[in-house]
Amino acid sequence: MGDTITLGLIENVDRRTARYILHKVEDMNAISPDILKKATEPKKQFRKTLSLSDIEKKIVEKHGKATSLLMNCYIVMNREGLINEN
Numbered sequence: 001m002g003d004t005i006t007l008g009l010i011e012n013v014d015r016r017t018a019r020y021i022l023h024k025v026e027d028m029n030a031i032s033p034d035i036l037k038k039a040t041e042p043k044k045q046f047r048k049t050l051s052l053s054d055i056e057k058k059i060v061e062k063h064g065k066a067t068s069l070l071m072n073c074y075i076v077m078n079r080e081g082l083i084n085e086n
Contacts, residue, residue: 003051003052003057004049004050004051004052005049005050005052005060005067006047006048006049007047007048007049007050007067007068007071008045008046008047008068009045009046009047009048009068009071009072009075010039010042010044010045010046010072010075010076011046011075012046013046013048013075015048015050018048018050018071019050019056021071021074021075022050022056022059022060022067022071023055023056023059024074024083025059025063025067025070025071025074026059026062028070028073028074031070031073031077035073035076035077035080035082036069036073038076039069039072039073039075039076040069040072
């Protein structure tokens with residue numbers, strides 16, 4: 001695995017926000033089918049390339065190809081107010 005990843009996100013976010021979401025994916029619980037549907041529906045995707053730290057590499061290795069999908073699910077959940085930041 002290289003030191004960079006190109007993500008296809010449903011929202012145009014800056015690199016800092018993309019990194020934040022990537023780290024939040026680590027703590028995500030089960031995702032409802034409704035959220036999955038909303039995360040995969042949008043036709044437009046914004047490409048974001050990130051250089052990965054060692055911790056981020058481990059997150060990407062753990063989730064593999066599903067990393068972008070999980071990040072998109074987090075974006076949808078955040079839009080709908082389902083994310084509780086404490």
